[in-house]
Amino acid sequence: MKICLISATTASLAPIEKALKEVAPEVEYVHLLDSSLLKQLKEKGQIDEQITLRFDTLITLAVDAKCDGVLFTCSAFNDLANYFDEKFTIPIVRSDQGLINELLQYDNVGIVSTVKETPPVLISSLKKVRPDQIIKTVVEDGLIHLAEKGDFESHDKILQGHIDSLAEEVEVIGLSQFSIAHLKGQVQINKPIIDPAQTAVKEIIKRINESA
The missing domain is CATH 3.40.50.1860 (Rossmann fold)
Structure with a gap:
């Protein structure tokens, strides 16, 4: 099993790695990080088309990397996980x-x-x-x-x-x-x-x- 972790802050990386090692040490995982997303969300005040397209690109990279599923690690973008879960064939799961x-x-x-x-x-x-x-x-x-x-x-x-x-x-x-x-x-x-x-x-x- 291979999971892609999509993050918008470096503060999420260590906690999710720790949880994976404790709960499922056998699982392979890859990180995709775009640390500009939170700043962009705060500036715009909402998730817009540009932010949505950025996530679309990240999830497409996860699919290309043969990941079995994607886990969002940044809670502010969780509603996008619901949207993309219907669009892609692999599970896209919100962090919460x-x-x-x-x-x-x-x-x-x-x-x-x-x-x-x-x-x-x-x-x-x-x-x-x-x-x-x-x-x-x-x-x-x-x-x-x-x-x-x-x-x-x-x-x-x-x-x-x-x-x-x-x-x-x-x-x-x-x-x-x-x-x-x-x-x-x-x-x-x-x-x-x-x-x-x-x-x-x-x-x-x-x-x-x-x-x-």
Whole structure:
């Protein structure tokens, strides 16, 4: 099995590689990275035709590389995965699909993010299935840049405080991006914390097996 990982930030690379080694060490994977996509999304305020075409090119490269499936690793672009999943013959899986499946099991959920474009996409998917679900979010927009620079001490300290506070109000906490998946092992709370990278790996493997 060969999986293509399409990323828009270097902060996603290490977390998804770690998850793959833990969940499915036998799986082969390749990276395709376009680090200008997030900047372009912030400048334009929405996913436009140009961004869509860039992803089309990346997925075509994955198909040419004989990959069995594509996993998006950047949560801000997940709605495009749904679009391309219908266009291509191999599974195209959004980074938060596994996370969504887990969060749907709860009535009152908390979402943590460092990219403001991420929660609306995730919340929309949850509400389509469970419109009555209570969702609370904490967003530290731009904090992902600290992770990209390797300053995890400052990055993690801020988010740990938010997670501690949010845990008092919800049943479960979903870490919405791969770049913050490592926080699951750093925070001690009495509520479950869902690792988005591990759930994503399980989801893409399931989809590939189903399509075989």
